[in-house]
Amino acid sequence: MTFRGKAGIYAIAVLLRLVLFFAFPGLPDLLTGRVEISTPVTSFKRLEEGLFLYNHNVWPYDGGVYHQAPLLLPLFSLLPDSKSWPIFTPLLYILIDLLSADALVKIAASGEAGKSRLFTSPRRGKGSTGLVIAAAFLFNPLTIASCVGRTTSVFTNCAILYAIAKAVQGFSFHAMVALSFASYLSMYPVLLLPPLVLLAYDRRASQKTSVLKFSAVNVLVVAGCLSVLLGMSYALTGNSWEFLARTYGIQLTLTDLTPTVGLWWYFFIEMFDSFRSFFLALFWLHLASYVGGLSIRLRTQPLAALAVLLGIFSIFKPYPSISDASLFLGLFSLYTHLLPLMRYTYVASATLMYASFLGPAFYHLWIYAGSGNANFFYAITLVWSLGQSLLVSDLTFAVLRDEWEVERPEMVGKEAKQI
């Protein structure tokens, strides 16, 4: 990968985004309003509302619109007024995208996807270069849409990618700080802690300290960082912990039932009230239950565990959007060398395409045309989730098959049957 190649790709990506931002003035706002891109906890519109209240000395969570982390407000208030200086917000989002791509390049450069401390894939040479991976991420329509739609989940994504990149580089402290940022912004990334610690441990220069001690230190680091961030938020929101209920509480209790591409909203619209809290707990447990199993099963390849987990989260978290899918696809592209081992790539990609085109159409039929009902859109989100879960399970299968082939070289290339 040459520097020039990288710079070229970045330049084209920046240009493309600038064109989208400024040649089509209606586009950013259109995308910001789409439920596929903006969820109640990441929407830029809601952020602007919160920002307005904050700038006018009103408690930003009044009005029940803004549900995002409090620290975003002072950071965004640093930017010049978006009405008179519309350039800065797009620039910030573009920068974040570039940083994410850069993190991906670093992860790819480390070769962790093909060769970890405990496992070396026989196919490691066949993967894509960092340049291709960065390009795949930057030119992914989902990434572009979430950038132009200015959802705040891109900050979370960037933080997660940086956490992984730093862990891969062996900077465990940095990784933990980045993960704390991500968790602070969106809460769910805290579930990535176990595989990330394992990854950081594996990538350290020496494994003199035991895993347990290393994990304990890192957990403490994350806890410390989070308490600093939460403390700052506490001071910022007028010395009250109320913001916890208005940010993380919303995610935990799913009080806002705005449709998303996920599975929760419809389910909890239909759920009997008396079972609502039970199923909320169940859904969250379900989300958390993968962490342990996958970390153990994919102990040899923590990066793969992270990728699979991110895929699962983008399907099952309470307020998923296409930006979560773009993060998963970014990590997925690190594993292109396993593509031959995957069985349903065609079906999965077709399903995803199908859902991405029909989703907006069905949403329109439901909300605007009135000729469909909520089931239309929900059906399409089911298809979307199905496509993603096919991809996730296929990736898992491929990773495991790759491992298995090392164990049993005689089976390479043969059809295997699951039992």
Next chain:
Amino acid sequence: MAPPPSGPTQEDTASSAAASESPAPAAPAIKAPPPETPTAIRRRSYIVLSFWLLVVFLGLPFWWKTTTIYRADLPLDRMLEWADGKACRPAIPIQIAVHADSLQEEEANHLVRLAQHAIDDLNDFSGHHLRLQLAPRQDRPRESEQNPNSALSIHLKPGDATTAALDPYRAALDITYPLNSVPPLHSASSMLTTYIATELRSTFAEEQSIVSYLLSSSPTSKPAGLSPAVVEALEKRATRALRYAPTYHLTFSLFTDGPAPTTWDIDTAINEYMKPLLDVLGPIHNFTIDTQVQLYATPGVQSQTLTKDDLASFINAAEWPLSPSIGGAPTINFLTFIGNQTIGFPDSEGQTSQSWMIPQWGTVYLLSQPDTNSHVTKDALRQPMLTFGGHLLTLLGTPQSGSLPLRLSSLSRIRSADLLLRASDALGSLARLSRSLPSIAIPRNVADGVAKSIRHLEEACAGLGSSEALYHARIAEEEAERAFFEKSMVGQLYFPDEHKIAVYLPLLGPVTVPLVMGAIKEIKRLLQARKQRAQEAKDKKSQ
């Protein structure tokens, strides 16, 4: 019992379970799958364990916590005691201060004692008894402040004959007596004391019958022997009076079937004729007032002479805006209709009337006025307003006899007894409800409300007849009602078990199967391994 929560949902169960729990895809079916390596086996145990730990330590507690119905502890027995009248025997003592400044101290005391005996002999109902008390002497009895707890004061004055008159301005009974009728110190009875007793009894007769009627409609108290005519009258009072509410909304409406009048001096009229009445009612009720003028309002009945049957449908309920839905207070309507209709009485010629009262609703007054007059003056409103005032008292359930101050003080006593019973009743309803519907959730504030209600009930019961009783009874009733009508105590209570299966199974079934199967396999393997080890140990020993 529901399967425990946790684990992946339906669609990816297959993949993740397959991926994580049977890591080695097997060789073609003909061959037996190759033996697993020990590390793989250990890994699999860990994975199964990690899922089960989550299920047992998080899933089950969550399931327990989120699906149990919260039922706050209610003092059911205590509540039922109140409802059955066991907790409190309502008795209203009525303090009567006797001012007999013209008599000697001993003479006065003796007179009071004798009168008290006479009253006790007359009284047959224990829930309501009069207590005479000699008021401390004062030099200026007329100006003296009354003891706030005494319901009536008697002013004894020497005069020519034995007469009694209720002071229309205060709760006071003026009795004059000939000097010779004062009982001598050692006499056992006298005309005067009997006279006082009878007079007092008749003054409080209506209140007493109302109270005894109230108490008799509660379950335990024995019905006092009231004559059918009196019972009928009391029933009538009960149907006429509005239900107690802390606040009433008074709507004064001017309706006219033509274009005039368009204005009226309602503000001054209310201030002049209504306000004083409302002020004295202040301790018992709050009032809010609004007024309206409606032109071209067609009454429900068009005829010139209204018969009694017409009166009920005179109110054009469909078109007249008479039931403002703003606010939670019940509305009392006072309607002045400008028109020249008359009310005809077929049976008695010559009688006329301008107004009629609709029980629990309000009053209609027909005011005739020249068409050209576009303004209704204060003086024209005098008669309607006074009628409304009188009817307002009736609608609030004020006793009909006696002087106004006495009627009002009796109203406050009757209302406190009434509220006490209502509150007890509401508590009883809530207690029975919570027994009969075991699946209804009872939030904590219901229990708090009940506790508060009982506390105030006790105070009200102890202080019945005094002025605080109304205050406590009011809070007790309000809290009991609020507890019963707790908004969150609604839901589909009937949730049969097959419905629960339908809720749990579709989601949890697919999750549970691999979990349970995994656990069974693991346990089997462990047992086998132990057996094997035992076997090996035995073999070793035997070698």
Next chain:
Amino acid sequence: MLFPIRLLAVLATSLFLPLASAEHTNNWAVLVGTSRFWFNYRHLSNVLSMYRTVKRLGIPDSQIILMLPDDMACNPRNAFPGTVYSNSNRAMDLYGDNIEVDYRGYEVTVENFIRLLTDRVGDEMPRSKRLLTDDKSNILIYMTGHGGNEFLKFQDAEEIGAWDLADAFQQMWEKKRYHEILFMIDTCQANTMFSRLYSPNIIATGSSELDQSSYSHHADNDVGVAVIDRYTYYNLEFLENQVKDLSSQKTVGDLFDSYDISKIHSNPGMRYDLFPGGADVARSRLITDFFGNIQNVEVDQKENGALEEELLELGRTIAMLRQKEADELNQYNNATSVPASQPTEPVKHIRGATALTEDNWWTKKVVGATALAGCVGLWALGSFLET
């Protein structure tokens, strides 16, 4: 004895009405349609016909709770916009000029219905949407929609079960919210809906037995759908022809006897066992006890002089009261002048309305910079520690 004399004098001021058998003092009607969509036109016209009938018999709108889940009059498929007819002769527009729908569209839910019956509503609920009955109220409850064995569907989404209905009635009874109820339901397998009731003083009737459908009466070819159900149709026929006004002496028994299975095409059911006195007493209740409004007004009928005098006296008293107002108030104030409605719950601290200001613009920037610096510092700390 002074007391009876005084009391009688008081009673003489008002005209006595025959109390008759009516122990209730007010009448309420709860009329519920539970189905949506154009092809259920007939359910809405069922309800509206009932609404017209009870209104005709004098129950004011304020005492009728009308629940209509859909608006057929404004349905685009309605060939006669703004109208609803229950007969193909289209003689009577049920929608008419004044119709007061209390719950409409998606407000018609099981929860709202149960809340209505049990009065477990929030403070925000206007009085016009509440069933403000007491122990002297007779209630007519009429329901129609699509039902099955022990349930009645609401809208397309949910259903009320016979048990829930029975529990709601029991709660009403416990709180003395009715005197007597006539429960009438027109749906498939309607009789199963009242099979679970267990509260006293209820007469129940339904259109069809278990495993029996209820049928529509006839369709209007121009409207394009059936306009009324059979059971309701024959009920209305009886009410229109036999109960002309409030003086009608027709009884509930007469109504039930008028049911003709060959016309209704299903077996209507009745339930008297909850009624004290059983079938005989229940059947002897007048139709107007439930479908009509009780009327008792009290005319101020007195010799003019007496009335004048009393009012003058009251006027004098009031004038006096005005003088002594302050005194009197002081006297009562000692203990009782606590406002009647006290806020009993601890008031949760709510941030009041704040004027929008941009005062400390610079502070915001500084805070922002500090926050940014904090985050960067955290990051830098990492770099410092790890290099």
